[in-house]
Amino acid sequence: MQNVLIREYKSEDLQQILHEMNGKNSxxxxxxxxxxxxxxxxxxxxAEDDSKIRGFVIVEDLGDGxxxxxxxxxxxxxxxGIGRELIQKVFEFVVEGGHISLCVNTDNDDSIKFFxxxxxxxxxxTEGYRRNQDKYWYEIDL
Ligand SMILES: CC(C)(COP(=O)(O)OP(=O)(O)OC[C@H]1O[C@@H](n2cnc3c(N)ncnc32)[C@H](O)[C@@H]1OP(=O)(O)O)[C@@H](O)C(=O)NCCC(=O)NCCS
Structure with a gap:
């Protein structure tokens, strides 16, 4: 991975994220x-490289600090290596003592290995989280 900048999202990025990145029009x-x-x-x-958005991560603050x-x-x-960079940024954002959870489809082997x-x-x-969709839950304490 070369010259990839990890930065916070701005509203001007939305067009590219929704219409030019993979999974567009989702x-x-x-x-x-x-x-x-x-x-x-x-x-x-x-993650931005040469003005192109190469990845993103969305984190929700569940409000208990x-x-x-x-x-x-x-x-x-x-x-x-972009996924790793994004997760490291999330770890910095959440800081030590924080707890992070997520869920992933049970058939999403790449993501399971990644997390x-x-x-x-x-x-x-959770079986039947949505119709035909089972989930594994993951967590980490920083
Ligand atoms: C999950 C996802 C973000 C991972 O991002 P990535 O940039 O491919 O991951 P990285 O290259 O940073 O991988 C970091 C480490 O995770 C592990 N890893 C990642 N993908 C893996 C795979 N398919 N098989 C085995 N290990 C894997 C490896 O240890 C890897 O380190 P290495 O390449 O030095 O061996 C990417 O696969 C993706 O966009 N998937 C589609 C969207 C999705 O399903 N998101 C999750 C649900 S929200």
């Missing part, structure tokens, strides 16, 4: 960014 992604735009509880960090939830993480090109490599531990399993 309604779900659009809904998540409405939360980032409208609520102080949601923070987004971006300790607990945070990763809503979504996505990169344009996998296995180049486990980042130090998250499996904490639960």
């Amino acid at each position: 309604k779900r992604r659009g809904d998540k960014f409405k939360l980032v735009e409208c609520s102080d509880a949601f923070t987004c960090f971006l 300790v607990s945070f939830y990763i809503e979504q993480i996505n990169v344009t090109e996998r296995r180049t 486990e490599a980042m130090g998250f531990q499996r904490s639960g399993h």
